[in-house]
Amino acid sequence: MKCCESYKSCKEERILLFKKNGFDIKQCKKCGYRFTNLDEVESHLASVYSDDYFFKGQSGYPNYLEEKDILIRAGKKYAKIVDRYTKPGKVLDVGSAAGFILKGFEEAGWEGQGVEPNDTMASYGRNNLNLKITTGGFEDFDSPYTFDLILLIEVIGSFYDLDSAMKNVVRQTKNDGLVLVESWDRESFVARIFGKKWHEYCPPTVIHWYSDKTLSDLFNYYGFKLLAKGRPSKRINISHGLSILEANTPKFLLKKRLIGFFARKFGKRNISYPPFDLKWYLFRKTS
Numbered sequence: 001m002k003c004c005e006s007y008k009s010c011k012e013e014r015i016l017l018f019k020k021n022g023f024d025i026k027q028c029k030k031c032g033y034r035f036t037n038l039d040e041v042e043s044h045l046a047s048v049y050s051d052d053y054f055f056k057g058q059s060g061y062p063n064y065l066e067e068k069d070i071l072i073r074a075g076k077k078y079a080k081i082v083d084r085y086t087k088p089g090k091v092l093d094v095g096s097a098a099g100f101i102l103k104g105f106e107e108a109g110w111e112g113q114g115v116e117p118n119d120t121m122a123s124y125g126r127n128n129l130n131l132k133i134t135t136g137g138f139e140d141f142d143s144p145y146t147f148d149l150i151l152l153i154e155v156i157g158s159f160y161d162l163d164s165a166m167k168n169v170v171r172q173t174k175n176d177g178l179v180l181v182e183s184w185d186r187e188s189f190v191a192r193i194f195g196k197k198w199h200e201y202c203p204p205t206v207i208h209w210y211s212d213k214t215l216s217d218l219f220n221y222y223g224f225k226l227l228a229k230g231r232p233s234k235r236i237n238i239s240h241g242l243s244i245l246e247a248n249t250p251k252f253l254l255k256k257r258l259i260g261f262f263a264r265k266f267g268k269r270n271i272s273y274p275p276f277d278l279k280w281y282l283f284r285k286t287s
């Protein structure tokens, strides 16, 4: 990972892989780091994580709040995994949204804190779930505490300033503390089959794309060691699944009407999402 130490000033050769949504998706020839450059960093969080992201579908959610129970259960499942390596302590959820996963951790005995750029989500968690959630981006997040565990659930691909975010992860993690990452695997067969049409190639929402290797390299570089990895048993709301399908499949006859029909009829139910392209990784801070 040395060559991408500071990826903005890195002199290694970057190959243009393809274009998506008008963004160049590039890869470092030496370490395999895959990314795109944002031209709008200032307004990035406000424009990407607007209320539309949580309520209007496409690369976001049709209605995030409907996934409450699924996500609380997902939080509890992750707490069980982490339980094999450490006792409950202080946990920080980065990009916590309304705090449902965090709530799952609290129910498993953890003391939670969240940070979330979207204020509608953060307020929901504060007001309805009685959680400590700070509104803002993680790159500038500061806390008087250090944490036994940091959660990076589907956010590691989205930091607009990866180096600042990772330095903050280092700063906020206790010595020997853990970081749980949930990340989409660009080397999965789903990602390979879909190619540039893979749903995670959705800049500017996602800016970095990892494989097992490049994710481990990144964490090793910042002083973490991989302890374990696996695949989450993820359940999603059917209307969320249909919304991903609609945004990522070519137009066909009656597509909108068919998808609309299924969304009305089954949208509120939950299904198992086959986690072919999603993984979790647990890292321990070593230095």
Ligand SMILES: [Zn+2]
Pocket: 001, 002, 003, 004, 010, 012, 028, 029, 030, 031, 032, 033
């Ligand atoms: Zn590199």
